[in-house]
Amino acid sequence: MGAGNVPGRHPEREIDMPTFRFPSDRGALVAAARLLLILSLLLPLGLTGARAGALDDAAALFAADSFSDTAKAIDLVAGADAPHADAILEALADRRLFVSADKKLVFKDKAGAAIDALTGKKLAAEPAGLASVRINNRLRSAINNAVGQMTLQSPDAAKRHAAALAVYKSRDAASEDGLRAASRVEKDAGIKTVQQLALAAIIATAPGKPDIDRLTAIEVLKDQGDRDALTPLNLVPAEAGQGVKDAAKAAVAEINNRLALWSGVQNAWYGVSLGSVLLLAAIGLAITFGVMGIINMAHGEMVMIGAYVTFVIQEVIRQNYPGLFDYSLALAIPASFVVAGVIGIAIERLVIRHLYGRPLETLLATWGISLILQQAVRTIFGPTNREVGAPSFMSGSFKLGLLDITYGRVWIVVFALAVFLAVLALLRFTPMGLQMRAVTQNRRMAASMGIRTARIDALTFGLGSGIAGLAGVALSQIDNVSPNLGQSYIIDSFMVVVFGGVGNLWGTLVAALSLGIANKFLEPFAGAVLGKIALLVFIILFIQKRPRGLFALKGRAIES
């Protein structure tokens, strides 16, 4: 009856067994009746008893709602050899495993249908009083490991991959045999690599392995050479031979050297991605401040409005068309451009146009507008952060060499460059761009050539604000969507525009990227706080030397 799988749950039956014999005399009838009774009890058990027994015990332990009991229950389920054992554990990890009011174990599949955990059969109705089984991080690791061991040979490639990774992380020696078996039949090269790594990690760290095997394992880990390989190499047990320990030490040193080389590339990438965020925030300002010469303190609030437009669009989509969620950002791009642009035009028409030529008043007025906009958003949306989700193509990361690159950052870099090129093309190749440049270079001449300068002013300001709105879409992915969002970017934006040279878009690009990269190379040495101070000091000194920034516009028009 597969007694190995039945812990002492039915002691009365087991104890009955040895007393069971055929008495030759008058008790024969009674004995025969007893035999029948026992057989009738045992028969169904022989078929399903092993599984149901383990799961029964597990159910009782799950119902106790204590973490140590749940840990025991996980081991029982993992050993229960039931076809749906992995489904139970996955449900537990996702908090879809419940104990009903009458102490039955039930789990729900991803669609929400209730399933009896003992039989694996769908239940017609959801039992009453379901209480979810709680877990903590220790149990979560145990579940990952158990599911990993069970699904090492799953027909689903993604599951096999996850399983191998789980074992690689847990380095649980119990999965060694399973891992070997799985690796022998594995066809997918990528998964096989992970399985080999997991095997190497186990052999390198588990007690009682021969040195020769350990050396091969260390070699495998060294060749992998990334950060994850360092952990098992650092954990080679003290009992291993001196040669093994030296090899592990050498491997750690080599991997660290390689990582140090890569850290330069990593910092450069972080710098580019920070630079692209700065660029996005600053392009709009490069137009309103750089091209038009307006000190617009409400620029950050345009970014914030762009982010809130993204939030509103995502909420609408989430509630009405959840299937379109991945496209929410694509819809938010034009919408936030239009909303921020229209608000920008309104500000220009109502306030700024009365203040042309009076920079101090403009500064104060736009500062006031920024406070009004902040408080208005706070009144409408509340002071707390709003959640803007990441579409699936923007979450997660991939490996490039030894670099971990997150998709979200890649898309922001791409988006920043696209916006930059679009603005450049707009200023260069369209009639509107031509008129904008004409008005900023010589307003009176442009006016006498028949350009309606007031209209161009409004459109230019609207364009700058609209681009700030676009920045808001991107920033909603990495920062808070709160009424204060804009404030944290306004200083940085001015810094970029002034450093790059007022009125020069290319200057803005170079300034944003170089400030981003400089910041990221300073940060590891100086820390985030000192790094930022150092950068500000550098810019102050630089502006002393070159007041017009990196790329100063030349010509008469600027002098006026």
Next chain:
Amino acid sequence: MTLTRRSLLASSALAIAASALPMMPALAQSGDTIKIGILHSLSGTMAISETTLKDVMLMLIEEQNKKGGLLGKKLEAVVVDPASNWPLFAEKARELITQHKVAATFGCWTSVSRKSVLPVFKELNNILFYPVQYEGEESERNVFYTGAAPNQQAIPAVDYLMSKDGGEVKRWVLAGTDYVYPRTTNKILEAYLISKGVAKEDIMINYTPFGHSDWQTIVADIKKFGSAGKKTAVVSTINGDANVPFYKELSNAGIKATDIPVVAFSVGEEELAGVDTKNLVGHLAAWNYFQSVKNPANEAFIKQWQAFTKNPKRVTNDPMEAHVIGFNMWVKAVEKAKTTDPDKVIDAIVGIEVPNLTGGVSKMLPNHHITKPVLIGEIRADGQFDTVWQTKDLVPGDAWTDYLEGSKDLEADWVNLKCGNYNTKLKKCG
């Protein structure tokens, strides 16, 4: 033409100002009320956290008035907005006490705002209830600290992570925002960890500016620090807005709670409202209250709060509970003293016991801190917390930590010693 435009501008500005007005309750002048000051930022950086506390105070005062007020009088809230501006906190506190003649004030969030109003409350001899977890190292006669002291939050959290259930953490990253609360807390934690046998090279300390938004380098550093083969955890005293980009970067970088858990002291239900928590499941927070605590008192409070805010999804959090406890203690103390006179209330309130929302009874101690349970929670996919560990009994708040030179000999006792920093070695106050 310009004139009409200007008047249009003026009227639109008026309209906006008018729309902001309803936030302030009418300051009706009726002689026979007891006034209560509410000193929380309603604009600026801290509005995100403090606006909620203003609302919870308004609700508590309304409830008390429904019960018939206090000493036969109605209570009246006086709301001022210090606008996240630390010196303005002191000005507004003075305004509350001298102009509005409030009987007590409930307010402040950041330690720097509390430090800014301390001299005012001392000089004008009034009462402040401070509802937020803080760095300790302080005990003032005029202030009642209803939030957690370090021994009611930071130290138990670290103890949990060192335990078997917490993952037997051996290596520690102490990450915080660069100001007084994280600096002091991390100093205490470092001394505590070293006293527990953690080597210096197994502790990494990192500070970032307020509102830091680019966490790539620091998250990569944490990953690097965590690959040394010892179980690593992050203790986060990162405050305010910087948390959201930090957690977003963590989840993007694929750091799971089972690899490197992050335990936060300033992240509660409100802060998580802005984050997609799917990838943060299992990261931890240490508080004295969670919304998810199952308890009739808590369920009633949540229902009342959601009805008051007319939002069935509004969350509750730890500093809100602190205000509930503080307000109820003050009410009891006033009833006991039969007056709102600050001196009498300060004497009457020590020893007062009121039920908290997690099923225990909190007591005001002679050092003006209270007893609280400590709860460790793990973030759930729905943005709430699962309590995974909690202290058996309530922990009395300790104003002066036992783990720092210079403060371990100090003791605060406003009943017998009449002193907030009595040196037990030198046997003198101050």
